[in-house]
Amino acid sequence: MPGPTPARPSPAGDTPPVPAADVLVVEDEPSLRTVLARTLGFAGHRVRSAGGVAEARAAVEDAVPDLVVLDVMLPDGSGLDLCAHLRTHHQSVAVVFLTARDDVDDRLTGFALGGDDYLTKPFSVAELVARVAAVLRRSLPSAPVSLGGAHPDxxxxxxxxxxxxxxxxxxxxxxxxxxxxxxxxxxxxxxxxxxxxxxxxxxxxxxxxxxxxxxxxxxxxxxxxxxxxxxxxxxxxxxxxxxxxxxxxxx
CATH class of the missing domain: 1.10.10.10 (Winged helix-like DNA-binding domain superfamily/Winged helix DNA-binding domain)
Known part of the structure; x- marks a missing residue:
């Protein structure tokens, strides 16, 4: 994958602030894993990383993250299976899939298993940061739910x-x-x-x-x-x- 450029903070505007979150990056390619972890950390998140399914499951059991950036193809299993495990045991965890396959059926399978967003490689880290921010705004309990006006809780x-x-x-x-x-x-x-x-x-x-x-x-x-x-x-x-x-x- 071509070397991504560092993400830059978005200009001020009407977009709600991004809540800081605990993020787990699950990616088997070491250099990409490092870049993603550093970039998300620079964006204000607390980031841990894992290189496979077993390591990721251990990390989740140690401390449940708010969001997982999850590669679909991992050396010791499928990211889709890991997502299904998260949905069974940790419903509140948001999932953003990464994949090298731009196939509609793959994307729909990921969403059906409970994925919240989906990025196809190669992608810019700026886009990933933006997607993570969007998912966090709508998933974290501390984030305001903006659905078009004032309404009762x-x-x-x-x-x-x-x-x-x-x-x-x-x-x-x-x-x-x-x-x-x-x-x-x-x-x-x-x-x-x-x-x-x-x-x-x-x-x-x-x-x-x-x-x-x-x-x-x-x-x-x-x-x-x-x-x-x-x-x-x-x-x-x-x-x-x-x-x-x-x-x-x-x-």
């Missing part, structure tokens, strides 16, 4: 309750485990309960204008969110063919 739709301050979701009193991106998607739908949102609107609000994804990503996330929210219950999350998705109380 608790969003309630039928027997579904979502607390943005605590990042907790319950339905019928049962706690639901959601990834950071699933939580933000559900918060957007709950804030707009009864209103149909298009895939493009969801991409812009949940992933950001510069995400570069497509409608398939939204479909995957809505599908897995529906399994968690509606499984065995009266459906709240509905597809309106040709228009988008809506969260509404049972009629």
């Amino acid at each position: 608790a969003l309630v739709v039928g027997d579904l309750s979502l607390s943005e301050g605590a990042h907790e979701v319950t339905r019928g009193g049962d706690h639901l485990e959601l990834s950071p991106t699933e939580f933000r998607l559900l918060a957007l739908l709950a804030l707009n309960a009864g209103r149909v949102l298009s895939k493009q609107q969801i991409l812009e609000q949940v992933w950001g204008y510069d995400f570069g994804g497509d409608g398939g990503v939204v479909e995957k996330f809505v599908s897995q969110l529906r399994r968690k929210v509606d499984d065995g219950r009266v459906p709240l999350l509905h597809t309106v063919r040709g228009f988008g998705y809506v969260l509404r109380e049972p009629r």
